[in-house]
Amino acid sequence: MTPKVETQTDGLGITTVSFFHPAHNSLPSSLLTELADSITAAGQQENTKVIVLRSEGERTFCAGASFDELMAIQDEAQGLAFFSGFAKVINACRTCPKIIVGRVQGKAIGGGVGVAAATDYCFASSQAAVKLSELVVGIGPFVVGPAVERKIGPAAYAQLALDAAEFRPATWAKDRGLYAELFDTAAELDTAVQAFAEKLACYNPEALTALKQVFWEGTAHWDTLLVERAAISGRLVLSEFTRHAIQQFKSK
Template sequence: MTETGKVEFTVNEAGVGTISFFHPSHNSLPGALLQQLASTITQAGTHDQVKVIVLRSEGERTFCAGASFDELIAIQDKEQGLEFFSGFAKVINACRTCPKIIISRVQGKAIGGGVGVAAATDYCFATQFASVKLSEIAVGIGPFVVGPAVERKIGLSAFSQLALDATEFRSAEWAKEKGLYAEVFETVEEMDAAVEAFSLKLASYNPDALKALKEVFWQGTEHWDQLLVERAGISGTLVLSDFTRTFIQSFKKKV
């Protein structure tokens, strides 16, 4: 384990591939980790032994805190901004185009890009601690890259609520009601038991049928390769604003 975080990939005898990521700063996702996560998802999708994928993070109360503020403040021009936010685009598109069903295990808070990662998977299990928040507009950016994935999962109305009420968390139960989470459990142990049982069940199904079903799930998103890069360009420009830089500097002084 290093300060830059890690991504790990394992496969069990039943054909369940597990992708686990970690970063010491609340599982935030700096650029290098985003690239590694996207490539690992793509690799798992082409692995002959993998029948279903479980995406999870380490730690207890934060699934993913989204973008790394240290990297955001270091962005100096639009090109660097586009490159950074394209990392989230690559993760979402890797989930979208992966031929295997992806189950996400959300043990704690999902913030900003973390909500996008959860929304980009095919089936979510969560605990009662897995509240959600799209904080981007408060930072001066806006949830442009993750927006299509979140809106697809919970609808425009709920996405608008999250996007505009950017300083408040919505509960895991709210996220379940809106369709982001399939099930919410009181404890991590209960959630993990459900994840294991469901992943093993899916792994026993016809892989060709699952692949075809996933294509149906994601029908109409074929243009996302271009759309999400365009959205990354919007965020990459806004991150250079005085508003955003002042906000991040002020936030970092408090922590």
């Protein structure tokens, strides 16, 4: 199947933004930019009352950034551009005036955890384990860190960031606030997402927008912070240590 980002709005004003990539929904820079732009555009549509953010497929919500692109980085400028991809998506979610409901049907890895954390209310399946795997390849979860830490707290974020080789189960993520509710089947998950989105679509849109601003108070500096964090990873990816770690990971 072809990588894609799609947007659809139903008669109730529920706009669904969905993404797909055949490599376990790992996202190259072009798709990350398209996803960020789609979220921004949906938020500006007058007929959109609430946004549902989801991916296609069954086993993985998002496996992070494209590993092929990571290995192709040759200088700091390319590194900054690469690691700014998820910064764009997180900031698009943050600045979007509409409430974003997340639907996480499978594993979330690296940047995928950041996307889930950037939604305002997130439903997940019981298979939606989480892992911040960046240290394994010699970098760190610098870009997604602010979003993840804001949602689950500094102690849980440190656990995820440092225990980089291990998945934490969906129940762990729910207990720490990343997920609001868990469901055993995709059908149950979809029913819950739809029902909640329909409720939100009936509320005063001005109240929802004001509430969203309250939720994200204190994050106005993220426009620059996440870019600064991307630059850190952009430098680290060029180090001899990281190059060697990437080669070891690739050979597995």
